[in-house]
Amino acid sequence: MRIPVLSVKGGIGKSTISVLLAKELALRGEKVIILDRDQLGFISSLVGIESKGMIASVVDGESCECHTHIKMGKGQVHIIKFYGDGPRLESDLNIIKSDEKLTRELTESYTLMLKSIEHSYMILDNPALSLPNEIGNMLETTSYLSLYPGTRSLRVMVSDITTHHFENTLKYIEALNLGSREIPLANVVGQFLVINMAPPGWNYRVELPNLVTEVKRGKFLGAYILPFSDDLFQFSGQIDDMPRIKQVEILANHVLKDITTKDVIE
Ligand SMILES: Nc1ncnc2c1ncn2[C@@H]1O[C@H](COP(=O)(O)OP(=O)(O)OP(=O)(O)O)[C@@H](O)[C@H]1O
């Protein structure tokens, strides 16, 4: 299963939630890949990947040391640095797009790496407003799906507590649905919602009534309200030491149960 973590704006907790979820799945015995598509390679730097990401390595004609793994409980978390080299991303993607040889090389390197990593889940940590039909996403997704056709995709949408952000998240889902239609074999089964950094005492029933309506309508397979955590804020330690968050534990159980239940807010 692929789990893209997505949001309308930056700095809302996608990378943090990607790690927390990967960790919970690994602690339940799963082998998980995190595909790091953060512009700054936040997770890759936490786990000590110093080389360029795969995109920049292909453009520069270098081999890439952009993978590492960490054992957690009975499981494993593999990290692949795919993006992560800062402002050069857009020009790198344009170079790859206009050069068939580089496109082929990227596809080959990525496919080779995937073949070497046994896994049951891939969590994709994205930049803000990432769209499925962007060239980097398109190449990644089509390579993955040619290797593992039929893989399902379950989105994790991250929003803050404001109505404005939540409403834009709903619009973003429509754009994602449109983009996914352009990808052969894309098999998106739905989305979870995470409202991140809720302050103490924040009550979604009062402050964000639309959330209840949308969950009841079946827009989300589940919604999770993550509290603001002093221990998570600007976390810069080892990912093993990242604190566990109850709602992400529940989300991980939900993912593992092959979720079909609707109307859940935790
Ligand atoms: N629940 C939380 N409580 C407190 N701090 C948090 C929480 N979630 C995330 N943070 C903090 O918020 C900041 C932004 O988080 P993160 O880097 O995960 O966001 P992002 O959406 O991946 O950002 P970008 O779009 O720039 O990649 C970090 O300093 C992180 O430690």
Ligand SMILES: [Mg+2]
């Ligand atoms: Mg990030």
